Amino acid sequence: MTTANTTPVIFNNTVLRDGHQSLAATRMTTAQMRPALEDLDALGFGALETWGGATIDSGLRFLDEFPFDRLDAIKKGTPKTPHMMLLRGQNIVQYANFPDDVVTAFVSAAARHGMDIFRIFDALNDMRNIATAVKATKAAGKHAQGTICYTSSPVHNVETFVSLGKEIEDLGCDSICVKDMAGLIPPRVCYEIVRGLKNSCGIPVIVHTHETAGLGAPTYYAAIEAGADQVDTSIAPFANGTGQPDTVRMLALLEDHPRAPKYDRERLLRLREHFKGVYAELSNFTSIRNEVVDTEALAYQVPGGMLSNFRNQLKEQKMEERFEDVFREIPVVREALGWIPLVTPTSQIVGVQAMLNVKFGRWKNFSPAAADVALGYYGTTPAPVDPEVRKLASKATGKEPVDCRPADLLEPRMPALAKELKAAGLPDDEEHCVIHAMFPQELKKHYDKKQKPPAAAAPPHPAPPPQQTPAATHESTAAPKGRARAFNLVVSGKSYAVEVEELD
Numbered sequence: 167m168t169t170a171n172t173t174p175v176i177f178n179n180t181v182l183r184d185g186h187q188s189l190a191a192t193r194m195t196t197a198q199m200r201p202a203l204e205d206l207d208a209l210g211f212g213a214l215e216t217w218g219g220a221t222i223d224s225g226l227r228f229l230d231e232f233p234f235d236r237l238d239a240i241k242k243g244t245p246k247t248p249h250m251m252l253l254r255g256q257n258i259v260q261y262a263n264f265p266d267d268v269v270t271a272f273v274s275a276a277a278r279h280g281m282d283i284f285r286i287f288d289a290l291n292d293m294r295n296i297a298t299a300v301k302a303t304k305a306a307g308k309h310a311q312g313t314i315c316y317t318s319s320p321v322h323n324v325e326t327f328v329s330l331g332k333e334i335e336d337l338g339c340d341s342i343c344v345k346d347m348a349g350l351i352p353p354r355v356c357y358e359i360v361r362g363l364k365n366s367c368g369i370p371v372i373v374h375t376h377e378t379a380g381l382g383a384p385t386y387y388a389a390i391e392a393g394a395d396q397v398d399t400s401i402a403p404f405a406n407g408t409g410q411p412d413t414v415r416m417l418a419l420l421e422d423h424p425r426a427p428k429y430d431r432e433r434l435l436r437l438r439e440h441f442k443g444v445y446a447e448l449s450n451f452t453s454i455r456n457e458v459v460d461t462e463a464l465a466y467q468v469p470g471g472m473l474s475n476f477r478n479q480l481k482e483q484k485m486e487e488r489f490e491d492v493f494r495e496i497p498v499v500r501e502a503l504g505w506i507p508l509v510t511p512t513s514q515i516v517g518v519q520a521m522l523n524v525k526f527g528r529w530k531n532f533s534p535a536a537a538d539v540a541l542g543y544y545g546t547t548p549a550p551v552d553p554e555v556r557k558l559a560s561k562a563t564g565k566e567p568v569d570c571r572p573a574d575l576l577e578p579r580m581p582a583l584a585k586e587l588k589a590a591g592l593p594d595d596e597e598h599c600v601i602h603a604m605f606p607q608e609l610k611k612h613y614d615k616k617q618k619p620p621a622a623a624a625p626p627h628p629a630p631p632p633q634q635t636p637a638a639t640h641e642s643t644a645a646p647k648g649r650a651r652a653f654n655l656v657v658s659g660k661s662y663a664v665e666v667e668e669l670d
Contacts, residue, residue, distance in 0.1 A: 174427040176212035176396040183215040185404030191451035192224035196236045198444045203243030205433045212396050213283050216240045218251030222259045226608045234279050234597045241280035250283035255296040256573050260604040261511040265576040270302040272600040277306035285343055287313035289512040292545030293333045294571040300337050312339035316346040317507035321549040328362035341370040347509045348469035349376030353388035360392035370395035376408055380459035383411045383419055390425050401437050403445040407457040466493045488524050495520040502555045503539050504547025532562040542568040
């Protein structure tokens with residue numbers, strides 16, 4: 167692989183979002199970020215990923231930080247560098263679809279608070295589900311980055327991904343991101359996808375991957391050879407493993423390459439020292455499992471964090487001996503559900519359904535979310551859903567299949583959200599309405615705490631939450647990647663503890 171392109175590749179930095187989501191359960195506080203902001207801003211990265219993904223939920227739920235306050239603080243400390251966020255299309259930063267007016271209001275509010283680049287994806291690669299967010303981003307005068315979720319299946323190939331890139335360009339997006347959320351894309355495949363996109367589309371191409379299976383850095387190298395305009399890196403120790411490749415490591419890999427960028431290594435080393443201290447402070451939320459190359463992810467073609475979470479979950483269900491059975495069932499479920507990619511929320515949906523299939527018999531019990539995927543309530547799947555599975559899903563739920571854009575079934579909610587907040591005595595501006603739409607209980611708890619007298623002495627950094635029992639109905643502390651949430655799943659009148667993780 168050779169390239170005639172000598173334009174330096176641009177690095178985006180993810181340490182303030184995906185770095186700590188992937189390696190420390192999204193627990194880095196704004197206070198822990200502040201000392202690093204001046205150096206991060208001075209380095210001249212293409213963008214700093216500072217928001218989105220799990221940071222909004224986790225910050226509100228565990229760190230008691232109102233999301234827009236965090237964005238304001240980081241923006242104030244890094245005024246020169248564009249800010250980037252990860253947005254789940256019609257899901258915003260939640261698991262369910264939201265009406266268009268809520269999506270539009272969220273994007274508008276984020277733009278007002280300084281968000282510059284909206285990286286917008288849909289778990290099924292159904293571009294109808296990113297159209298509203300793209301339109302809202304453009305209306306706000308910001309950069310809309312349409313995203314292709316990479317996955318491997320019999321119906322996915324280079325031509326598939328290039329075609330998705332053309333759809334993204336036709337939507338009016340300013341750039342395309344190839345998002346490999348599980349770190350599974352082989353270097354040569356990435357090279358061919360990037361080259362195809364560069365030959366077919368006239369907008370910049372960005373590649374995002376993880377080092378989970380040890381392919382991240384060589385995949386970036388191949389992408390750069392193929393002409394990728396930008397790649398995402400992080401800063402150790404919030405890098406490598408289930409995170410993005412480390413910035414210093416990537417600079418060394420590109421030494422003497424015609425497209426090698428230049429970033430101040432002294433500042434990078436200073437940042438590494440700072441984040442080493444933060445990583446130590448967050449030791450309750452880190453794990454050696456996340457720091458090492460895990461080729462098991464390649465064997466099962468699922469994200470590494472999903473492997474870890476399911477080991478714990480199967481142990482709780484006294485199904486440890488069924489581990490191989492459950493993971494062999496994952497491609498069966500994926501195929502039946504139209505070979506959907508494994509990214510939030512579909513990774514959780516497929517994993518839970520695979521476990522139910524093994525425990526009770528194939529398709530004997532449906533999780534509500536898997537049924538909704540089968541019936542079209544998440545959008546159009548990459549391949550047709552198995553007709554028999556769709557019939558079973560309809561029978562289990564009493565719902566009929568749909569083929570429209572799922573959000574077309576939803577009524578506007580912004581006026582009702584404002585009324586609910588006003589009735590509760592809470593601020594009813596656009597910022598609070600959109601957070602209330604997604605996290606009503608967490609927002610209420612946040613304000614309930616504000617009304618209580620302050621504690622005599624608060625710890626400088628968040629203490630770990632108490633250990634949860636298998637029957638916990640809120641988030642678990644066992645979060646090998648991103649964050650894990652434990653729920654009771656009731657099937658045929660029986661309750662089962664399940665845990666799902668948020669990958670991006």
